[in-house]
Amino acid sequence: MKKYTDTGKKDTRSGFGAGLLIAGKADERIVALTADLKGSLKMDAFAKEFPERFFQCGIAEANMVGAAAGLALTGKIPFIGSFAEFVTGRVYDQIRQEVSYGKTNVKIASSHAGITLGEDGATHQTMEDIALMRALPEMVVINPCDYNQTVQATLAAAKYEGPVYLRFGRPSVPNFTPEDEPFVIGKAIVLNEGSDVTLIACGHTVWESLLAAEALEAEGIKAEVINMATIKPLDEEAIIKSAKKTGAVVVSEEHNLAGGLGEAVSAVLARECPTPMVFVNGQDKFGQSGTPSALMAAYGLDAPHIAEAAKKAIAKK
């Protein structure tokens, strides 16, 4: 199979911070706001370079969303940053009214998403955020897989006219996608071609899917791996094409089943070409304290679980 090399572990949130600085240099309309999480969101470099375009909101997320909408109204391109739970669930109505229905060009930068937030535990580990944001009409939902792709996704979000939910994480993870590959919103990337089973993933489970594909290859199973970094709008063509080829699909995500990528993919396949599927996700549970890697294993989101799911999917053919 195609070989991918980890060029050194990095956190995707740092990819956001780097992307924000590049975008800010290229376009002076870009402004950034945070609710007391500048450091956690890696917004320091932008804040240092553009102090007049950086706004601290204090621990008041609801107002941050509204203020960003007001800034967008005057032609600015605001990025609001907080933890995934606090920039979705806590302010769902504000996003719905001010950003989504209000048609304001606000970018929601959502860090520490999913179980890999780690030790802080379930209060901070949202596995429902994709569902909330996907449910909003017209909202673009992106969950890049590594540092390089997060830099590029941030640049793409800045250029896109309209609300974007950009989801990334806290832990350092392998960095393996090309540094200079422009991010195309709504376009899936086939990382490895295969004929026996399709592994669709987003965010941190993309690397795990590649590891799973390697393990499967050793057993003679050819897995196709698709990085579905854009969850909405979904690249339906890529899903259908691959499903028709392999006849079995596994979708993995650091999110619960309800409203996540898995359900989005299953809706496409149910409509266009019903295919045996297995879902790898947080199921219907809350998280708990632990290290990111221990949690990924405990919640069945790592490579061995994805490989096992692939075999189950193939057995359903």
Place this chain on the structure above:
Amino acid sequence: MAKTNAELQQIATQVRRDILRMVCMAKSGHPGGSMSSTDILTALYFNEMQQDPATWRRDGKGQDIFILSAGHMTPVYYSILARNGYFPVSELASFRQMGTRLQGHPSVRKNLPGIFQASGSLGQGLSAAAGAALGKKLDKDDNFVWCLCGDGESEEGQIWEAGMFAVFHKLDNLIAMTDWNGKQIDGPVEEVAGEGDLAAKWEAWGWRVIVADGHDFDSIQQAFALAKAGKGSGVPTMILFKSEMGHGVDFMAGTHKWHGSVPKPEQLEDALKQLGETPLGDF
């Protein structure tokens, strides 16, 4: 040229007629708060705001921006906009009807001129106004951002988050107004939530606070002038307009019962008789 108090009064009377006829035609809507804020918005749009329907754009560049935080007060808002020339007065008849641009609460998705931001989920407009004021500062645009809130609405915590933010970021180009009519849908504000002394609260929050009579055009316009004089102080201004829900019609005045209720045909007739006709004419 500035309108005289008599001219403003005539417009306000016509706007109140519009409000009642709109909600009666739609058989739904919120007349009470619309009537308590009629005089405030009449003075604002016809004498105070830097705005021009002919060159209006949503980003408000080079003009004042107005955000109606208490979004249910669409009857007064739409009437004021139409009477100001943003869209044909005849369109008021479509209020809340299927396919209308005059949605129950303000929408930016119907191509209705004059609407800067969607509102209706309470407590959110002041944040958007603060953000817009920040945007104007970044653009070195000297115009003001105005925002009208309800006193019932001010029970929402986000209003106070916005209040802190506006002071911290020194938004002296932000003029917030509260239609302090003391009533909300379930009853008097003091009986529903015990909101207390709004003037003391906003002062404690660090705002310049002006209390004015929301039904006296001299008082309203003095408050506007005083508020605008705060530019350069680095402090946002809140004008608390003492007002009366349902003002202008005896059986509607001073009670919460008309917050979201519609007069019966005979009540409408009585109300319109009390208000009297104006040369501006009904839609």
